Amino acid sequence: MDRIPLEKKVLSENDRIAARLRESYHEHGILCVNIISSPGSGKTSLLERTLERFPKGTRVAVLTGDIQTDNDARRLSRFGFPAKQITTGGTCHLDALRVERALADWSLDSLDLLIIENVGNLVCPSSYDLGEAAKIVMLSVAEGEDKPLKYPSIFAKSELLILNKVDLLPYVPFDIKLAREYARSIHPGMEILEVSCTTGQGLDQWIEWLEKRGKAVTSDK
Amino acid sequence: MHELSIADSILDSVRQEAQKHPGAHVTKVGVRIGALSGVEPEALSFGFSALVKGSDLEPLALEIEAVPRRQRCPACDITFTVTEDNLACPRCANGETLLAGGEELDLAYLEVED
Numbered sequence: 477m478d479r480i481p482l483e484k485k486v487l488s489e490n491d492r493i494a495a496r497l498r499e500s501y502h503e504h505g506i507l508c509v510n511i512i513s514s515p516g517s518g519k520t521s522l523l524e525r526t527l528e529r530f531p532k533g534t535r536v537a538v539l540t541g542d543i544q545t546d547n548d549a550r551r552l553s554r555f556g557f558p559a560k561q562i563t564t565g566g567t568c569h570l571d572a573l574r575v576e577r578a579l580a581d582w583s584l585d586s587l588d589l590l591i592i593e594n595v596g597n598l599v600c601p602s603s604y605d606l607g608e609a610a611k612i613v614m615l616s617v618a619e620g621e622d623k624p625l626k627y628p629s630i631f632a633k634s635e636l637l638i639l640n641k642v643d644l645l646p647y648v649p650f651d652i653k654l655a656r657e658y659a660r661s662i663h664p665g666m667e668i669l670e671v672s673c674t675t676g677q678g679l680d681q682w683i684e685w686l687e688k689r690g691k692a693v694t695s696d697k
Numbered sequence: 698m699h700e701l702s703i704a705d706s707i708l709d710s711v712r713q714e715a716q717k718h719p720g721a722h723v724t725k726v727g728v729r730i731g732a733l734s735g736v737e738p739e740a741l742s743f744g745f746s747a748l749v750k751g752s753d754l755e756p757l758a759l760e761i762e763a764v765p766r767r768q769r770c771p772a773c774d775i776t777f778t779v780t781e782d783n784l785a786c787p788r789c790a791n792g793e794t795l796l797a798g799g800e801e802l803d804l805a806y807l808e809v810e811d
C-alpha cells in the first residue's frame with residue numbers, strides 16, 4: 477500500500493473560479509458583497525430598502541440565490557437596477573460557477589457595486605468563496621442571541637454583522653448586548669450595525685458602510 | 698446539507714488524482730476539516746458513504762482529520778490553538794486576536810494499492 481500526499485483544497489475548483497471573479501471585480505473597480513443569513517432574517521428586505529435609496533443611475537446590481545422560486549428577484553427588479561435570480565434547485569448555497577454564469581450577460585463595466593443575497597442558510601454558504609470582497613452575516617432579533625456561538629464559521633469569516641428587526645426588540649426576549657458580545661467573542665473587532673428594515677433605523681449607517689467599503693476597493697486598485 | 702456536495706467534490710478530486718496513477722486502486726482518501734470550515738465531519742462521512750456505495754470507487758474509505766481553530770496575537774506575535782472557544786492570547790490575555798487557521802477543507806492524501 478502506498479500513501480500519496482495531496483496538497484489541494486477540496487473546493488479548489490470553486491476557489492479557482494472565485495479567484496477569477498475576484499480578479500475581474502478588482503479590474504472593474506467593483507465592490508462585491510455576499511450577504512448570508514438564515515431564511516427570513518431580512519436579506520431581501522434590506523436590499524429593497526437599499527435599492528430604493530439609491531438615485532437613478534447608481535451603478536449597482538443584485539444577484540439573489542434561492543432554492544426555488546424567483547420571488548426575491550421579482551421583488552428586487554422593481555427598482556430599475558439589474559436584478560437576477562439564481563435558482564439552485566435544491567442546493568443550499570451559491571457557488572462561484574453559478575455566480576459566474578449569472579454574470580455572463582451583464583457588462584461589469586457598468587457596475588460599481590454587486591450585492592449577492594445568498595441562499596437562506598447560516599452554514600453551507602460559508603464554505604463557498606464567491607470572489608466577494610466581504611461576507612456580511614445578518615441575524616434578526618427573532619432568532620436568538622446565541623447564533624454566533626452555534627454557527628461560528630460564518631461569524632468568524634464575515635466582516636460585518638447586521639442585526640436586523642431591532643424594531644421587534646420590545647416584543648422578543650433578545651439580549652442585543654449579549655448578541656454583540658457573542659459575535660465579538662467569535663470575531664474580535666467585528667463591525668456590527670443595528671438595523672430595522674421596517675422603521676429604517678440604521679439604514680444610513682449601512683449605506684455609509686457600503687460607501688466606505690467601496691472606496692477601499694477603488695483605492696487599492 | 699452541503700456535505701453531500703462536499704463529498705461529491707472529494708470524489709471528483711479522487712478520480713482526477715487516480716488518473717495520474719494508472720493501474721493503481723485507490724482504497725482511502727484522507728481529508729483535513731477545520732473547525733470553522735462549515736462542514737460537519739459526521740454528516741460528511743454519511744454523505745460520502747452514500748455516494749461511494751454502488752459507484753466506480755466502491756469500496757473507498759474516508760479518513761477525516763479534524764483541525765482546531767487557531768488565533769494569532771499581534772502583540773506577542775504568537776499563534777495558538779483555541780480550546781473551549783477562548784480566543785484570548787494565552788501569553789498576554791489580549792482579547793483582540795486574529796483568525797489564523799481552522800478553515801481547512803483540504804485533501805491530505807490518497808492510499809493506493811497496485
Ligand SMILES: Nc1nc2c(ncn2[C@@H]2O[C@H](COP(=O)(O)OP(=O)(O)OP(=O)(O)O)[C@@H](O)[C@H]2O)c(=O)[nH]1
Pocket residue numbers: 513514515516517518519520521522548595596597640641642643644671672673674675
Ligand atoms: N418587523 C420586522 N420585520 C422584518 C424586518 N425585515 C424584514 N422583515 C420581515 O421578515 C420577513 C422575511 O424577510 P425577507 O427579506 O424575505 O427575508 P430573507 O432573508 O430575504 O428570506 P429568504 O430569502 O427566504 O432567506 C418578511 O415578512 C419581512 O417583511 C424588520 O426589520 N422588522
Ligand SMILES: [Mg+2]
Pocket residue numbers: 519520521548593
Ligand atoms: Mg430573500
Ligand SMILES: [Zn+2]
Pocket residue numbers: 770771772773774786787788789790791
Ligand atoms: Zn499576546
